[in-house]
Amino acid sequence: MASNSDAKRSSFMSMGEVSFDESDSASNLETHNSYGVPSCECRRKSKAVVYTSKTSKNPYRTFYGCRYYKEGKTHCKYFKWVDEHIDERLAELEEGKQNLEMDTKVIEVMMKDMQEKMKEIMGWKKKMKVMIGFMIVIVIIAMVSRQ
Ligand SMILES: [Zn+2]
Numbered sequence: 001m002a003s004n005s006d007a008k009r010s011s012f013m014s015m016g017e018v019s020f021d022e023s024d025s026a027s028n029l030e031t032h033n034s035y036g037v038p039s040c041e042c043r044r045k046s047k048a049v050v051y052t053s054k055t056s057k058n059p060y061r062t063f064y065g066c067r068y069y070k071e072g073k074t075h076c077k078y079f080k081w082v083d084e085h086i087d088e089r090l091a092e093l094e095e096g097k098q099n100l101e102m103d104t105k106v107i108e109v110m111m112k113d114m115q116e117k118m119k120e121i122m123g124w125k126k127k128m129k130v131m132i133g134f135m136i137v138i139v140i141i142a143m144v145s146r147q
Pocket of ligand 1: 040041042046066067068075076077078
């Protein structure tokens with residue numbers, strides 16, 4: 001009776017150091033996590049399922065595996081520790097933050113450039129006002145001298 005699942009377990013044991021525990025809490029973990037769940041290496045690329053390791057080396061350590069293993073179908077050999085996956089995701093986020101900081105620096109430079117240009121334009125406006133004022137004075141003098 002137990003021979004079927006034992007065979008399945010041992011076939012999986014041969015490719016990794018972990019055995020699978022298909023507890024309900026594992027599927028709860030899968031639906032509740034908000035960080036990206038990795039895809040397995042099946043042709044259909046489905047989302048990996050969280051299993052719990054029961055080895056003495058990594059007791060109760062959770063890992064991602066192919067969901068088709070759970071269903072007893074043909075499955076890929078996808079394996080990833082959940083904590084390592086989270087670390088990688090955090091590293092990706094950290095990189096994303098750095099990119100954002102770079103973007104704000106670019107915007108800062110652009111803003112400074114804009115301010116310089118605005119100053120220049122404002123300077124020209126002042127000069128224009130003086131020029132217009134000067135021209136009006138010349139016109140008035142010309143009108144007065146004509147009489
Ligand atoms: Zn798979």
